[in-house]
Amino acid sequence: MTSPTDSGMTAFIDALLAQMTLAEKLGQINLVTTNIPVNPDRIEDIRAGKIGGLLGGLVDCGFGIDGPGPLRRIQEMAVKESRLGSPLLLAEDVVHGQRSGFPIPLGVGGW
Numbered sequence: 001m002t003s004p005t006d007s008g009m010t011a012f013i014d015a016l017l018a019q020m021t022l023a024e025k026l027g028q029i030n031l032v033t034t035n036i037p038v039n040p041d042r043i044e045d046i047r048a049g050k051i052g053g054l055l056g057g058l059v060d061c062g063f064g065i066d067g068p069g070p071l072r073r074i075q076e077m078a079v080k081e082s083r084l085g086s087p088l089l090l091a092e093d094v095v096h097g098q099r100s101g102f103p104i105p106l107g108v109g110g111w
Helices: 004-019 022-028 042-047 070-081
Strands: 031-033 053-055 089-091
Touching: 042 070
Parallel strands: 031 053, 053 089
Antiparallel strands: none
């Protein structure tokens, strides 16, 4: 059984998907690796909805943006300057732990 909240969310999602172009839908599944040299032109791809997320090297990924907090500014750009305002998915590949050695994500995945 669905609650009113569930039906409202379903309607919101259906309306959002109806507005999206095929390129924007494909962009949402495009996860760009940031821990390799990145072309600053990727900023325009984010604004155009061609990139849905960033993976790895998130602390240092500046995409050619100078000054403090480039990742926050990239996220704000995605939300405020893209057509639909979709935030980026931010992910780290932390097989060996993030700032700690225990537990690693793989180790707790089977619990």
